[in-house]
Amino acid sequence: MKELTPQRLAELKQIASRVRAHVVISVHKAGGGHIGGPLSCADMLVALYFHILNIDPTRPDWEDRDRFILSKGHSAIGLYSVLAERGYFPVDELMTFDAINSRLQGHPDMTKTPGVDMSSGSLGQGLSPAIGMALGARFLNKSFRTYVILGDGESQEGQIWEAAFVAERYGLDNLTAVLDYNGLQQFGWHQTGQHMLPPIEQPARKWEAFGWNTIEVDGHDMNQFVKAVEQAQKVHGKPTIIIAHTVKGKGVSFMEDQYEWHAKVPSDQDLAAALAELGQTQLAPASLQGA
Amino acid sequence: MTNPKAQRIAFGETLVELIDQNPRVLVLDGDLANSTRADIVAEQRPDHFFEMGIAEQNMMGVAAGLASVGFIPFISTFAAFSCKRDLDQIRLVVAQPCLHVIVTGGYSGLQTAKTGKTHQAVEDISVFRAMPNMTVVAPADGVEVRAAMYALVNDQHGPAYLRLTRDPYTNIFDENYEFKIGKAVTLREGDDIALIGTGEESIRCLEAAGLLARQGIQANVLHVPTLKPLDEQAIIGAARRTGKVVTAEDHTIIGGLGGAVAEVLGENYPTQMKRIGMRDVYGESAANAPLMEKYGLTPSHIAAAALELLK
Numbered sequence: 001m002k003e004l005t006p007q008r009l010a011e012l013k014q015i016a017s018r019v020r021a022h023v024v025i026s027v028h029k030a031g032g033g034h035i036g037g038p039l040s041c042a043d044m045l046v047a048l049y050f051h052i053l054n055i056d057p058t059r060p061d062w063e064d065r066d067r068f069i070l071s072k073g074h075s076a077i078g079l080y081s082v083l084a085e086r087g088y089f090p091v092d093e094l095m096t097f098d099a100i101n102s103r104l105q106g107h108p109d110m111t112k113t114p115g116v117d118m119s120s121g122s123l124g125q126g127l128s129p130a131i132g133m134a135l136g137a138r139f140l141n142k143s144f145r146t147y148v149i150l151g152d153g154e155s156q157e158g159q160i161w162e163a164a165f166v167a168e169r170y171g172l173d174n175l176t177a178v179l180d181y182n183g184l185q186q187f188g189w190h191q192t193g194q195h196m197l198p199p200i201e202q203p204a205r206k207w208e209a210f211g212w213n214t215i216e217v218d219g220h221d222m223n224q225f226v227k228a229v230e231q232a233q234k235v236h237g238k239p240t241i242i243i244a245h246t247v248k249g250k251g252v253s254f255m256e257d258q259y260e261w262h263a264k265v266p267s268d269q270d271l272a273a274a275l276a277e278l279g280q281t282q283l284a285p286a287s288l289q290g291a
Numbered sequence: 292m293t294n295p296k297a298q299r300i301a302f303g304e305t306l307v308e309l310i311d312q313n314p315r316v317l318v319l320d321g322d323l324a325n326s327t328r329a330d331i332v333a334e335q336r337p338d339h340f341f342e343m344g345i346a347e348q349n350m351m352g353v354a355a356g357l358a359s360v361g362f363i364p365f366i367s368t369f370a371a372f373s374c375k376r377d378l379d380q381i382r383l384v385v386a387q388p389c390l391h392v393i394v395t396g397g398y399s400g401l402q403t404a405k406t407g408k409t410h411q412a413v414e415d416i417s418v419f420r421a422m423p424n425m426t427v428v429a430p431a432d433g434v435e436v437r438a439a440m441y442a443l444v445n446d447q448h449g450p451a452y453l454r455l456t457r458d459p460y461t462n463i464f465d466e467n468y469e470f471k472i473g474k475a476v477t478l479r480e481g482d483d484i485a486l487i488g489t490g491e492e493s494i495r496c497l498e499a500a501g502l503l504a505r506q507g508i509q510a511n512v513l514h515v516p517t518l519k520p521l522d523e524q525a526i527i528g529a530a531r532r533t534g535k536v537v538t539a540e541d542h543t544i545i546g547g548l549g550g551a552v553a554e555v556l557g558e559n560y561p562t563q564m565k566r567i568g569m570r571d572v573y574g575e576s577a578a579n580a581p582l583m584e585k586y587g588l589t590p591s592h593i594a595a596a597a598l599e600l601l602k
Contacts, residue, residue, distance in 0.1 A: 063361070110359070110388050118359060122383045128349045129384055132356020132364075135341065139317075140360075159380070162346035166353070169344075 001233075004051060004226050012222055015085055016046045020251045021280035022081035022094050028271045029285065030098040033106065036248040036261040038078025040182040040219070041149055044244060045070075045082045047222045048147060052229050057087040060114040066144050067133045069118045071126020072151030072180060073107040074263070080104045080113065088115035124157025126150065127177060131167050134175040134239075145233070149178045152199040153185030161210070167239045168211035176232045177212075177241040179203055180219065182248035184259045196259070207241045219244025252277055295459040298491075299397055301433035302455055303331030305440045306365060310339045315361055316444060319343050319350050321368035327397040327455075329367035347377040354392045355384035363391050363444055369403075370396025370412030370454060374419065385450045386424045393443050394419075395453045399429070400490070400541030401569075401586060402458055407576030413569045416489075417546025419452040420519050426472060427518040429454035429490035432462045435516060438470035446472055454490060456541075458579060461494050473517045475525035481509035484597050485529035488539045489515045489548040492567075492588065496539050499593035510597065515548060523555045530562040535600045537565045539593050541583075544568035565596040 004012075019042050027033040049055070053066040070079045077097055084091045089103070096102035103112045107121025118129045130148040137144050154160065167175055181203060189197040200206070204214045213235045217224040225244065232240035248262070249255030252274040266274060268288055275281045306329065309316045322345045324330040333340040343350035347368060354364040366373060373381075373396045385392045396415050403410045419427045426447060430436045436455065443451045463478065478493065479500050488496035493514035500510035513529045515522060530536050536556065538549040549566030556562045569586060583589050 067360075118356065119384055119388050122379050125348075125352055125380060125383055128352020128380070129356030129359065131349070132353040132358070133360050134356075135353065136357050136360035136362055139338075139362075146356075159346075159348040159352070162344075162349035163352065166343060166346065166349055 001052060001226070001230055004223060008051070009222060012046055012050055015050060016043050017251070017278050017280055018283065019046060019078065019081040019085060021275055021278050021283045022084065022091070023077050024252065024266055024271055024274045025283060025285060026077050026081070026094045026097045028266045029095055031265055033077055033098055034074045034263045035266070036184070036255060036258070037072060037075040037151065037180070037182070039250045039252065039255065040246040040248045041075055041180045042078050042250070043220045043222055044149065044178060044180070044225055045078055047225050049082045049086045051226060053147070054144065057115065060088060064142060064144050067117045067130070067146040069120060069126040069130050069148040070108055071120055071148050072123070072154055073121030073126070076104070076106065076108050076121070079108060079116070083113070083115040123151070123154035124159040127160055127163035127167070130175055130177070131163055131170070131172060134172045135170060137174055146175050147178065149180055152179060152181045152183065152203070155179070155200040155203065164207065164210040164212065171237045172239045173236050175239045176229060177239065179241055179243045180246055181243055182246040184248045184257070184262070186259070186262050188259065190259065203243050207243070211238060213238050213240040214243060215240060216243045216245065219246035220250055295462045296433035297457065297459040298430065298433050298436045298455045299328040299457055301436040302395065302397070302440070303328035305437040306332045307335050309440060309444050310336045313363065313444065315363050317341065317357060317362050317364045319354050319364050319366055321345060321347050321350050321372065323368050323397065327367040327395070347372050348380050351377040351380035352384055355388070355390050358390035358392050363393065366392065366394045368395070368397065369410055370399035370415045371410050374412055374415035378418065382422060386422045389424045389449045391448050391450065393451050393453055395455055397455050398457045399454045400456060401574045401582045401588070402456060402541070402579040404457060405576045405578060408573045411574040413543045413574060414546070415452070415454060416518050416540070416542050416548065417550065420546060420551065424449050425519060426451040427454070428452070428472070428516055429518060430516050431491055431493045431514055432460065432464055434462060434464040434466065434468055435470060438468055439516065442470050442472050456491050460491050463494055463497065470516065473520040473522055475522035476514045476516070477511065478514050479510065479512040481511040482533060483508045483510060484535040484537065484601060485511045485513060485533040486537050486539065486593060486597065487513045487515060487526065487529060487548065487552055489518060490541060492539045492541050495588070495590045496593055498590035499597065502590055502594040503597055508597070508601065518548060518551060521551055521555065523559070526552055526555050527560045530556050530560050534562065536562050537567060537593060537596045537600065539567035539588070541588055542568055544570060563600055565600055567593050567596055
């Protein structure tokens with residue numbers, strides 16, 4: 001992996017701001033879709049697709065490419081925005097998100113979208129195919145690596161822990177999972193006390209107990225995140241999970257840490273305010289001028 | 292006719308042949324290899340055998356990941372688990388993306404070594420028929436198991452469900468048998484009534500035809516090893532020729548072979564029918580013979596249904 005220079009970091013941050021703007025604009029245009037989750041993993045998706053993954057957007061089916069699975073598939077629009085910025089398809093196509101005949105489905109579809117390595121969206125399922133890819137790489141003696149972003153909400157699914165067990169058993173050090181630990185889920189346990197209980201408590205302890213190497217980072221600090229991935233690449237004999245502390249709705253103050261913004265459509269005013277905060281008013285759709 | 296080989300033995304032995312022919316063929320096992328006989332691979336081609344433990348949901352996802360990077364994984368588990376325990380996984384990462392994973396269901400139907408309702412899959416055909424992209428195959432004997440496995444690896448590139456039985460019954464095919472995905476096979480010619488079966492129950496249809504012949508009734512026996520895509524022309528042809536149809540399966544009549552034949556004939560050539568199979572009930576634990584007797588799946592039951600229709 002190349003060094004992440006301060007200049008390059010500044011560029012990646014700019015890209016992440018544009019990605020956040022695409023997310024908010026696309027959900028506004030579609031009149032539906034998820035918003036808080038895509039914003040919480042946006043920085044990590046940008047770091048992966050612009051700095052970490054060994055990929056070629058002109059050859060999405062290149063067999064030696066690194067693999068990526070967005071297990072928390074409802075954050076699809078975040079992935080699509082990054083893929084568009086990376087050149088897998090035109091940025092304008094984001095305006096077809098969720099519409100009939102679109103290649104950009106509400107949840108990722110590997111048969112439709114260039115650059116999507118595995119379908120996802122029914123929760124808790126992404127880590128298992130990632131194990132298959134990592135086992136396949138080992139069997140073929142290939143050096144490609146497999147990455148998967150998990151949600152903290154979907155960590156309640158039993159399949160995640162079936163997969164955690166098997167990945168340890170096969171010592172898959174070519175597999176890196178990332179937990180987008182934003183602390184919120186669609187509804188959750190907010191009604192039971194003064195504060196919201198997170199979807200999963202003490203994830204590092206749990207993953208360590210399953211035999212994984214764990215690294216905790218600020219998921220919005222791309223420097224920390226890239227360093228953690230570099231560290232994971234040096235570990236032998238066991239898989240790594242990067243527990244990324246994030247903020248749901250990150251980047252738009254009135255969406256941050258609000259579970260209601262899990263899947264809520266921004267009004268014209270919300271969109272204008274969000275784009276202003278993100279410093280991306282130039283991306284505002286024509287329909288919004290004067291709103 | 293050779294000594295009958297259990298379908299599961301044919302399964303294990305053919306896997307080794309297929310691995311030797313194509314090194315991308317792998318086996319994932321849900322801790323049942325010494326029952327499904329995938330242990331033959333574990334022993335003879337250990338590099339191609341991956342134990343996944345008692346965790347079917349993860350196993351199916353791992354299979355999808357392997358298929359996405361070019362492998363052809365076979366799943367080794369019981370039909371009762373492969374059609375229910377990991378169904379959402381099959382739908383999301385195998386069937387809809389059309390990946391080349393061959394889901395096998397060992398110990399299908401009632402005959403599961405006295406394990407009872409938990410281990411008896413009598414709705415697996417219905418479940419997988421309802422899933423777009425899935426090919427569904429239920430061979431009659433060990434010879435056909437081998438032929439079907441070659442076809443599922445070499446003649447198609449999408450997901451498939453292969454329904455297998457545990458115990459040896461009778462062999463009706465020999466080495467010259469040619470299996471084609473989507474093609475039904477006429478086992479016996481006759482004009483008086485059509486007996487349409489799938490899996491091992493087709494052999495009982497043949498035996499029922501023998502019983503009917505003693506009474507001067509010539510039954511046409513059609514074996515339908517591929518439940519999907521269904522050989523509609525062969526089914527319509529059998530109905531047209533005889534005017535009366537009995538279907539038989541070690542499976543529920545709802546959505547299985549009986550349901551499928553009724554759908555085809557209802558739309559194309561309405562024909563009087565009777566369906567032999569599980570009648571919306573769960574099974575229980577017992578030896579094979581009393582189970583087949585109690586739930587009405589024997590050749591005598593098939594013949595009786597035919598006589599009823601011919602009244």
